[in-house]
Amino acid sequence: MSEIPTAMIAALSAVLGLAIGSFLNVVVHRVPRGESVVSPPSACPRCGRAIRARHNVPVIGWLVLRGRCYDCGLPISARYPVVELGTAALFALAGWRFADRPALLGPYLAFAAGAIVLALIDLDTHRLPNALVAPAYPVLAALLLLDADPAGLLRAALGALILFTVFLVVAVCAPGAMGYGDVKLAGVVGAMTAYLSWGALLTAGFGAFVLGSIVGLLLMVGGRAGRRTALPFGPFMLMAAWASVLGAGGWGEVYLAGLHL
Template sequence: MPLAPLLIVVGVLGLAIGSFLNVVIHRVPRDQSLVHPGSHCPACGHAVRPWHNVPVLGWLLLRGRCADCATPISARYPLVEAGTAVLFVAVAARFGWSWALPGYLYLAAVAIALALIDLDVMRLPDRIVRPSYPVAAALLVPAALLTGDPGALLRGALAAGLLYLIYRVLALWGMGRGDVKLAPLLGLHLGWLGWGAVAVGTLGAFLLGGLVAAVLLLVRAVGRKSRVPFGPYMLAGAFLAVFAATPITDWYAGLLMPATY
């Protein structure tokens, strides 16, 4: 089937999901309901009008200010909406019309919410992480059966257990408990793709985290004893593997075993 219609539909879906993720990112750390009250200005309390709630366009129409009290609205809101749409389209381009696509779209949405919450409050809420396990199972198990690849599930389960053990050991040296809980979820999705993806996703998280930490230390944005959330790097490493595990592992294999002519 043509890919273009899928990308358009997924892009629009990403905008809508991104709008909801803004609510998740704001309310979950505060233990607030995701349903009640409806979208409203946190400064004046007035409800957001439906036409102002259109992803990205609503913020542009309001010129980044509340329609009632003119309080500035953070640019992060449209950026989350647009970023979710872009990531959704990238995932759809990666998996195409496949049974696995919904599982990785869900992971993309969860990744955006968790990364920003971790950056905000240095916490990966159980309210998001724990329900993601049964959702992942509900999406990936049928995909494996329908594609005739039950081995993907076995790899995913083994990778989930392996990453749990790795992060459980690292927790003895200060790794956060939220990171330990997130690791098996990423292992499940990376194991589905193959052991190369597990290696790239795991090592990529530590390489990205180390590089960013080094830059922050150089510019003195953090100190040597500062706490830095690691969840965003775990998620970034996972999606690096989703999109580029094969070329990265091929490149590395070429370094170890150069071609002979």
């Protein structure tokens, strides 16, 4: 039986990402409000009319409606199609990355979906809901078991413990530098990067602080933030994690190799 081409896996992952991205928009909107993500069906916040199925097609529905509610004309945020396209892009990259290890595609697609949701919620509310972070541990652990790699599972467990501990120390020693939601998310990031390699874990952990520092500095230079301005740290953690998963983890490997010289 011939192997499925990498490009096809990436393309199919992208199509799945478009569909999942539509649901992620619902999760991002409703979870911080304590609402069900299952019911009621999506509706216009002004007129209350349910969105018709033909208008719920990812990206295309928004374009057909020209970014406005079909019934009352209320503008629909462009973030909806952007999230759908962004999810498709990240899913495609994950499909490409794990085309040669299909057992890992499921866990990392789930991690990608979770990363998008948590990053957006943190940007909107400066919170990382326990309702999403806590279940990520058992769900991702169960999915990683499908790869049947004992060494990887051991690294993941240790990586989760290491990064959780590092972030906990920072949170305790520097109050206000980060929230305890970031600490809990660090365990997830540690597990999903360390499963691949120690270098990936190092790159993700260090990269989060580098990204946060660069963005914070740019905002201060632009007059949009001060020294005491609190920035959501979750997005930086997740961006660094995915950069590491998609290849930047090699930098950490190079550094660790240098320590052995």
